[in-house]
Amino acid sequence: MSAPVRRRSASLRLRVALAAALASTVVVVLVGVLASVLLTREQTERLDRSLVPGSPAVLGSFASTRADLAVTLRGPDGTVRRVSGPELPLSPLGIPTSVDVDGVAYRIRTAPGPSPGALVTVGATEDDTRARVAERRRLVTGLGVVAVALAAALGWVFAGRAVRPLRRLTDRAATLDGAVEADVPPPTVRADGSRESEELAEALTAMLARLHAEQQRSTASLHAARDFAAAARHELRTPLTAMRTDLEVLQAHPDLPERDEVLADVLRAQARVEATLTALGQLAAGDLPDADGGDVVGVADLLRLAAEDARRAHPGLEVVVEEPAGAVRGSLEGLRMALANVVVNAVRHGGAGCVRLGAHAGEDGGVVLTVDDDGRGLPAAEREAVLGRFVRGSTAGAPGSGLGLALVAQQAARHDGQVHLEDAPGGGLRVSLAIGPDRAG
Template identity: 40%
Template sequence: MAAATGTTLIVGALAVFLFVAIEENNIRHVDEQLDIMTGLVEANVGTAQLFIGRLSDGGIAAITLSHDGTVLASTSTELPRLPEGHQTLVMADAGYRVKTMEVEQSPIGPHSVSVAAPLSAAESVTREQRQHVLLAGAAAIAVASGLGWILGGRAIRPLVDLTRRIDEGGGLPEAGGWFRVREAEQLTAAVRSMLARIDSAQQRTMSALETARTFANSAAHELRTPLTAMRTDIEIARDVELVADVRAEILGDALRKHSRVESTLVALELLAAGELTSEHANEPADLVELAYLAIADAARVHPGIHLGVSGDERADCHCSPAGIRLILDNAITNAVRHGRATRIEISVQRAGHGMLLAVDDNGAGLPEGERTAVFARFRRGTGAAREGSGLGLALVAQQAELHGGRAELVTSTLGGLRLAVDIACSGIGR
């Protein structure tokens, strides 16, 4: 269809041009003949004047000699007075081509010579030539359409086969062999790339769903135990007659369980917020200033603990200030609650294009075999205190990843643990 349509447009444009050119060429040929005839009549005007009046044009040629509107001599078909030059004239429903020449000096005096030839012969030739053009154009359209059908069909056959194979679930063919059409190879590559992206997205979705299931199961397990214990305490306090000391102990235990549930829910909320964090949450901040703010708050919560900051005087970084505070606050809380530390030092140092944020303590430490596992959600060390959600270090690991780095626990020079966190300071990445 494309070949036929294109050829038809081209042939149509050429046909219009040739139709006009053929007509003009044939009329020009008649004009040349009239020029010759007019020259012959004028060269022999004296003799021609004697014989012209006795001639019948017979539909072949008409000649008229005139002077100031007076006809001096004419064939049986008399031509009207016309301006000098070539004109087309219709007489007796027939078309004529006329050549008129004004002559100032001649043996018969000033006069004009008009010679006319019928256009029927030229029109017949024009029609015949136009028919040839139409036949040639029709043949060109037919040949182009046939070649377009053959070559175009061969060109799109790989696309048809590719569509059929995809529809039948037969997989994508490899390039080469029968598969030599560039567009088909490009389409195959595009489809293969699209399928790879779909498969990758599906894998990420399945992984996210599996993570969500595991997270929900772990959260339900972690919350079920303290909630069940709280229910038992409340039922005992309600249904059993207890002395004041025992009732106070039971209610105190229920309050501790309530605090554990509350801290777990807060940690879960922070984890969910971390999953939604984007680089738009980042802003310029001074890590040293954030460290001083963290120890100032910790000093009010944990009086009697020696807290300090060391390292660079200023550490400007493009980061999430809330995320950095989350790392520092959880590190300090873990050191005091689980490590029973009495001294905590925060250091901020430049490391390459990023920053190294470290929290050292003199607490009880943690066995090397557990130092990686405790970053998982709901995982606690063997010496951890009973209270807590088991999500503190998971939050630290999440924030480290969001800041383009990682968190690790190593032995501290103070005798306890060091939490070291790399921060890229160049945007959030996962």
């Protein structure tokens, strides 16, 4: 499967250069337009100032010195006299006005003339002014273009420096091994030089660490599952071996005097297989994580249920149950199953005739469920080991799967707690199932 080919976006550097060019263009255009407007106005005002009416004589001599000047006199009677240049039209008194005379643009101004009632109109062609303005505009435009180009170029150069940490980060990330090795600590990605690149590097490092942790978790659980499956197969083969041998004996010796004894052995081996399968199922279910953290379980209710279970499963057993206050958050069925396993353990392997179910507050603020029995107890050296899967104590009686206390330990772990084995106050064994303080409630 190949990734779809995606068109690459423009590089950050090019984008910065373009942004610089665009920004400078806006500035240049604004400045240019403003300059052009101001320039035009200034030039026009200057022209307007030159259109100062004076005496016709003065005007005539003045006009004769400048070819672009035109002067027209109008008498009170409406006579028109051209002093110089073409005849200019009338314009409102005192206000400079642009007009077109025979295809030539003039700026004219009309003022009262030398004699009463007479009007004098002075005009000057705007060609020179416009040419000057146009020339300045070209200059401004040229400077603007240069400025924009310079901005783009500088943007390119400085952006190159600015994206260097990012470039380094990209190079580092590219050299990271795609496969995260479980036994190698995840690499730390560094890209100093800008806050963004540093943040990105930190995020990348954190992501690698998360990946690594996840990988380690799944590798560990895979190993655990594999070991567990091997141990389970091994565990089932032992009773099956006994069973097969017994069945072959029955087959080969139909009139065996010890027939009943052999049959009893077959049934016992069968019970072992069944017990192991049940415990394996419970272990597998207990390995599933609690999504919701469990229900609130009253400790007294839990102990009462466990006592009922114990009396039902072991009719000859004396069960004493305390009525402690308090509640825990967790799985009622899980805890009940754990307590049932402790009781089975006490009866089957400890030879207990009486169990006492109780609970008290733990030192860490949690709740400790206790099951005391009056059985044989367990050598202190084995008390840790028997919590492991498929481990039996040296005093254990058959049948036993070696999973009973492992199930209890699993439930304790599921409730953020642990199992502790010690001597019971009245002899025998005390199994304490501590539930973590976070679960008390």
